[in-house]
Amino acid sequence: MTASERLPALMSIIDLRGSATGSGLCAHPRNRKRRWHSKVMTGCLRCKQRRIKCTEERPDCARCSKLGLPCPGYKVPVARIFEYQPRSALQFDSELDKRRYEYFVEVGSTILATFQLNSMPFWTRLAPQLGLRHAAVRHGLTALGALQAPFHNITLAETQAQGRPEISALAMSHTHKAMHMVRTADPVTLPIEVSLTCCLLFLAMQFWIEKTSSATMHIMAAYRILQEKFGTDSSLWAKSRGMPSDFAATFIPSLNELINHACAFSDDFPPSGSGIPEDYHLDYDVRQICSISDANGALDAIDRLLKCVLRAASTSGIPQSLEKTIASAFDCLDRKIQGLHDTNVLPGDGFDYTHHCLHIRVANVMFLTIGRPDEAGFDAFHTDFSLIVGCCRRMINLNAADPRRKQSVLSPSLGVLSPLFFVATRCREPRLRREALALLHEAGVSERGWTSCMAFALASFVVQEEETVLNDLPVEDESADRIRRRIRLQDIHVCNQSRKANITYLVFEQGCQDTGLLSPAMSTPESGLKGIVQCKASIPYPSHPSVEIDGVTCQMPRKVLRACGYSSITLFRQRLKCHC
Numbered sequence: 001m002t003a004s005e006r007l008p009a010l011m012s013i014i015d016l017r018g019s020a021t022g023s024g025l026c027a028h029p030r031n032r033k034r035r036w037h038s039k040v041m042t043g044c045l046r047c048k049q050r051r052i053k054c055t056e057e058r059p060d061c062a063r064c065s066k067l068g069l070p071c072p073g074y075k076v077p078v079a080r081i082f083e084y085q086p087r088s089a090l091q092f093d094s095e096l097d098k099r100r101y102e103y104f105v106e107v108g109s110t111i112l113a114t115f116q117l118n119s120m121p122f123w124t125r126l127a128p129q130l131g132l133r134h135a136a137v138r139h140g141l142t143a144l145g146a147l148q149a150p151f152h153n154i155t156l157a158e159t160q161a162q163g164r165p166e167i168s169a170l171a172m173s174h175t176h177k178a179m180h181m182v183r184t185a186d187p188v189t190l191p192i193e194v195s196l197t198c199c200l201l202f203l204a205m206q207f208w209i210e211k212t213s214s215a216t217m218h219i220m221a222a223y224r225i226l227q228e229k230f231g232t233d234s235s236l237w238a239k240s241r242g243m244p245s246d247f248a249a250t251f252i253p254s255l256n257e258l259i260n261h262a263c264a265f266s267d268d269f270p271p272s273g274s275g276i277p278e279d280y281h282l283d284y285d286v287r288q289i290c291s292i293s294d295a296n297g298a299l300d301a302i303d304r305l306l307k308c309v310l311r312a313a314s315t316s317g318i319p320q321s322l323e324k325t326i327a328s329a330f331d332c333l334d335r336k337i338q339g340l341h342d343t344n345v346l347p348g349d350g351f352d353y354t355h356h357c358l359h360i361r362v363a364n365v366m367f368l369t370i371g372r373p374d375e376a377g378f379d380a381f382h383t384d385f386s387l388i389v390g391c392c393r394r395m396i397n398l399n400a401a402d403p404r405r406k407q408s409v410l411s412p413s414l415g416v417l418s419p420l421f422f423v424a425t426r427c428r429e430p431r432l433r434r435e436a437l438a439l440l441h442e443a444g445v446s447e448r449g450w451t452s453c454m455a456f457a458l459a460s461f462v463v464q465e466e467e468t469v470l471n472d473l474p475v476e477d478e479s480a481d482r483i484r485r486r487i488r489l490q491d492i493h494v495c496n497q498s499r500k501a502n503i504t505y506l507v508f509e510q511g512c513q514d515t516g517l518l519s520p521a522m523s524t525p526e527s528g529l530k531g532i533v534q535c536k537a538s539i540p541y542p543s544h545p546s547v548e549i550d551g552v553t554c555q556m557p558r559k560v561l562r563a564c565g566y567s568s569i570t571l572f573r574q575r576l577k578c579h580c
Helices: 018-023 045-050 062-067 095-113 117-133 135-151 157-161 169-184 192-209 216-230 234-239 245-265 286-291 295-314 320-342 351-369 376-401 417-426 430-442 452-472 558-562
Strands: 012-014 036-038 410-413 445-447 485-495 500-509 533-540 570-575
Touching (some): 135 192, 169 192, 192 216, 286 320, 376 430, 417 452, 452 485
């Protein structure tokens, strides 16, 4: 923290009116004595405006009464998060606590912020500054450090023998302490920035475990705190005077992006009665993508654009203006990535360039297809599907050739499982989808909600049903061309006891469209009905401890399944052996 960012704990001012006012004389400047006093934060609003020391009588101070003016009253003091306090002065229960806290402040905060780049100032500057003064924030930062530090210098290849980043006893202890302090604090005296920071700390704990697509409970807690304090108009929150301006200017955009994230990947969000509309800041992510300058910025921009595409496609229809904005954003992002390639920031033969080209192509195909009411639209994109498979193959080969390519496994990625699953389940060209299936199983990784073997089992079911079962059924008109029947996955529910997945899906005949008027009654594909049929199936599902909490497999949200497994940037990926 630089000196220009600090406000001293005590400030002194000169009362230039003191001696002259008391005597009624104009003293010569050289003979005038300066009267010093310590700055206080509790004076009345008028004395503060006049920059004089308030006598602080209540309800009216003596200075206002002497002037015959009404005293405007006193403002509740707000914590000043920029007051300097040396970190060495902090007290910790153990040396390990101190090391974990310092790890997060110095290293882990930067890693965590790559999940959402506009939160970098919050995690690297504001949260640590609050941690210097508030024990609840300090405990939360220590808990995050306890989660991250053990995995700092582990490579992707080495994680095969390592466990997932579970909540350790140390992290759990500090989390409980932070929660207890927030719950038992007096709401009147607890600064709002501390409450909001703790919401993000608890949310980050859930994100870091990498088993949930969005921690909506903590997002809604922060949103409601702001609503209760500053009203329902979110556009005015950053301008409110109830918290430090720097904190508001950083925190509000971060929260808006988290709400967008939840809208894209969490079922039943926004909740009814929350005050959050379904199109809340729908174009927010698109407007942020043209200022990138490095590999992390490019990845963050692709993630923003992908979320906007998925949200827009889930609405009743993309407004033409938004459709043009998204198309323009793709053009801008293409130029930016090509510029980074030309300046060797993203070398053409490197992993990052391949990774970025892969996911921007997937996002573009999704934009052009995923909102359509039928499944025939994917047939026009075989060239794109071929490029996606080629990029995935190259990434897998690069990892296999140089397993120590990444210094640390704690690095942001959109993974390879979702692109390969997208090709296997959406591309109907037999060679390409079979190659995608093979690579899907070969990848051997765990990416947040699923693993290679789990994704392979689901994709294999779709391929088997489409290529063998459904399209071998008889058609009513023997003279007609063979009707192509295609599948769209709707829901998956995993039963750990039976190690099976119960799948709900739609069957489309070629040319039939999903009008949104399906009957809730279940049918079977064997019924031979034309049009769209809703079906159920049960398949063996090879779950894995890396995607389980207390032995129970985390359920994949319907929105994530619809997005072919995408649930934003992943910070921890684990190498796995086959567990089919």
